[in-house]
Amino acid sequence: MINIDIGATAISILTLFGIYSLMSISLNLEYGVAGLPNFGKALFISIGAYTAGITYTRLLPLLAGAEAIHPCGPTMGGALQLRSEIMASQPIAGFINFALTLVFAAVIADAVGFAVSYVTLRLKEEWFLALVLLVGGETVRILVRGADDFICSHNGISGVAQPFFFVADPRSRALLFMLLSLALALLAYLCSQRLYHSPFGRMLKGLRENEEVTRGLGKNISLARAQIMAVGSLMAAIGGVLFALNTGFVNTNDFVVNLTLDVWVMVVLGGIGNNRGALLGALLIAIMDRFAQIGAIVLNMGGSEIEFNYVRFIAFGLILLWMLRYRPSGLLPESRLTTDAHDVVRRVIGASK
Amino acid sequence: MTPLLELKNLRKDFGGLRAVDDVSLTVPEGAIVGLIGPNGSGKSTLINLIAGSTDPSAGQVRFAGQDISDLPSNEVFKMGIARGYQEPALYFKMTVLDNVLLPVKDQRGERPWFAPWRRFWQHEESAHAEAAVQALEQVQLLQHYDTLASDLSGGQMKLLEIARCLMGKPKLLLLDEPTAGVAPKLAYEIFQQIARLRDDFGITLLIVEHRLEILFDFADYVYVMHLGKLLAQGGVDEIAQDAIVREVYFGE
Numbered sequence: 001m002i003n004i005d006i007g008a009t010a011i012s013i014l015t016l017f018g019i020y021s022l023m024s025i026s027l028n029l030e031y032g033v034a035g036l037p038n039f040g041k042a043l044f045i046s047i048g049a050y051t052a053g054i055t056y057t058r059l060l061p062l063l064a065g066a067e068a069i070h071p072c073g074p075t076m077g078g079a080l081q082l083r084s085e086i087m088a089s090q091p092i093a094g095f096i097n098f099a100l101t102l103v104f105a106a107v108i109a110d111a112v113g114f115a116v117s118y119v120t121l122r123l124k125e126e127w128f129l130a131l132v133l134l135v136g137g138e139t140v141r142i143l144v145r146g147a148d149d150f151i152c153s154h155n156g157i158s159g160v161a162q163p164f165f166f167v168a169d170p171r172s173r174a175l176l177f178m179l180l181s182l183a184l185a186l187l188a189y190l191c192s193q194r195l196y197h198s199p200f201g202r203m204l205k206g207l208r209e210n211e212e213v214t215r216g217l218g219k220n221i222s223l224a225r226a227q228i229m230a231v232g233s234l235m236a237a238i239g240g241v242l243f244a245l246n247t248g249f250v251n252t253n254d255f256v257v258n259l260t261l262d263v264w265v266m267v268v269l270g271g272i273g274n275n276r277g278a279l280l281g282a283l284l285i286a287i288m289d290r291f292a293q294i295g296a297i298v299l300n301m302g303g304s305e306i307e308f309n310y311v312r313f314i315a316f317g318l319i320l321l322w323m324l325r326y327r328p329s330g331l332l333p334e335s336r337l338t339t340d341a342h343d344v345v346r347r348v349i350g351a352s353k
Numbered sequence: 354m355t356p357l358l359e360l361k362n363l364r365k366d367f368g369g370l371r372a373v374d375d376v377s378l379t380v381p382e383g384a385i386v387g388l389i390g391p392n393g394s395g396k397s398t399l400i401n402l403i404a405g406s407t408d409p410s411a412g413q414v415r416f417a418g419q420d421i422s423d424l425p426s427n428e429v430f431k432m433g434i435a436r437g438y439q440e441p442a443l444y445f446k447m448t449v450l451d452n453v454l455l456p457v458k459d460q461r462g463e464r465p466w467f468a469p470w471r472r473f474w475q476h477e478e479s480a481h482a483e484a485a486v487q488a489l490e491q492v493q494l495l496q497h498y499d500t501l502a503s504d505l506s507g508g509q510m511k512l513l514e515i516a517r518c519l520m521g522k523p524k525l526l527l528l529d530e531p532t533a534g535v536a537p538k539l540a541y542e543i544f545q546q547i548a549r550l551r552d553d554f555g556i557t558l559l560i561v562e563h564r565l566e567i568l569f570d571f572a573d574y575v576y577v578m579h580l581g582k583l584l585a586q587g588g589v590d591e592i593a594q595d596a597i598v599r600e601v602y603f604g605e
Contacts, residue, residue, distance in 0.1 A: 191469055194468065194469035194470075194471070195465065195468050195469055198462045198468035198469065198471070198474070199454070199460045199461075199462030199463045199468065199474060199478065200462060200463050200464065200465055200467075200468035201468070202447075202451055202454065202455055203455060203463050205444070205446075205447060205451075206444050206447070206455050209444045209445070209446055209447070210442060210444065212406070212426075212442075213438070213442045213444075214455075215425065215426050215427045216404060216405075216406065216426045216427070216430060216436060217427075217430055217435075217455060217456035217517070217521065218427050218430035218431045218456060218458055218521060219427055219463075220427055221427070224463075227465045228465070230465075231465060336448060336501065337448060337451070338447070338451050339451075339454070339462070339478055340475075340478075341450060341451075341454055341478055341479070341481065341482035341485070342448070342450055342498070342499060344478075344479050344482035344483070345450055345482050345485065345486055345495075345498050346499075348482075348483060348486050349486075349495065349496075349498075
């Protein structure tokens, strides 16, 4: 038997929960609230991850006053060592680099999300967006993989480090990063809750239910959709930055369609249109993910022939099918109300009685 | 005086089908104008053309002196033309109150950068809620403000659609069979409500309707369409007596 470190497992699950939450909340805003089937989640997550890959190998040395070393090929070892020295000795440079990474990732993802949706959503069918993003995400991934110097093509880029790298004790370091990812997830949750319970959220719900009528009631629906895509893409890209920081490594193979589908499972499982449901879905998937990994190791050590990672795919597929068949609204159904106008009306009625 | 709405030689082709053929009509301000004709005569298409849901193949739609032929439906709504649909097209998964608050124009809280900060729009939202109370009271739906639109009866849905239009403060209201699928007694009530919209708010109405006995009680002027063309027009008495209309409509 192997020993499972409960504390470390809990920290890694909660870190993953924070990262997944950013992704699931962003998809919930886009699909759950506004009805936009974003099948390109992996693209926007990868934008965050690639941005981190580039800033940590090119920008970080500049911030620390050193000369960047090419991170690919034979000079990789040197680049990695330089990164470790800077991150360990100059935490301020590390934090500035982290903050700038978030800003760059947000701006790039925002621009891509807005541009893609503004063009494709002018067409009648929103499922056109789904196809464009599905194909676009995969195309970008293959192009990036082929671009040699960008992120070291198919080898992937090493050298991404989480901002608490300078903390010597690995347990505290992991704990701090967990808190960071949970804090960002909380921020995303609060932001999307407020958007949901606002006139903007009401318009998006209207858009989801009847596009034609919503346009007929004076709303610029192409603009509204592009706006929510920009918000969602921003959150997904920040999730992508954390994803890369958590792994310490960016590889194009991580951003295949499977990742998009994982995020979809979270939202469908938790409850379409419910931000708390998105959190619940992210938590359940984070737990299952980690236990699937542990299960794979246990089976492997026991000499089993079963490749447990495939069992994970089968399990996720079954969850998706079962939910869609028996509980299409998810574990937590959507809230009925939008703004607090209902309270105002209740007061007015109460006063007149 | 220029009429509020003026259609000039309007035409709409769907492939080989000419759904609306060279229709010219005017709707004066403050009038209740009826539009009748057998099924497939092009009435609904005409409503769609005015509302901007579809663009004309030829001709012009002029509203308050401006050419609005090619404006998209959201711009048309902002100019002051609201519409109802033949099948109730409500937000069925939203409450009655949310249904009427959504069409309010220029809401600050609809801009994503203001939306998360309630203090930027709460005041405005409360004012809209109070306006919504008035609109819902007008159609006797106030006590149902918290109900999902899907739980309303057919007649209530029609009334909610009218209240929803009202929140956009329209000058012209286009109604496509406002009493379709409604019991006769309630149908008459709906028309009384519609007449009050004109009397209380000065809203001009263009109404497509099959229940001629009710329409003729309320309309000032009636246009008759047949196979995409205008067949006849005139005051209620005139149209009721018109031999051709009777033949087309009642098969007499």
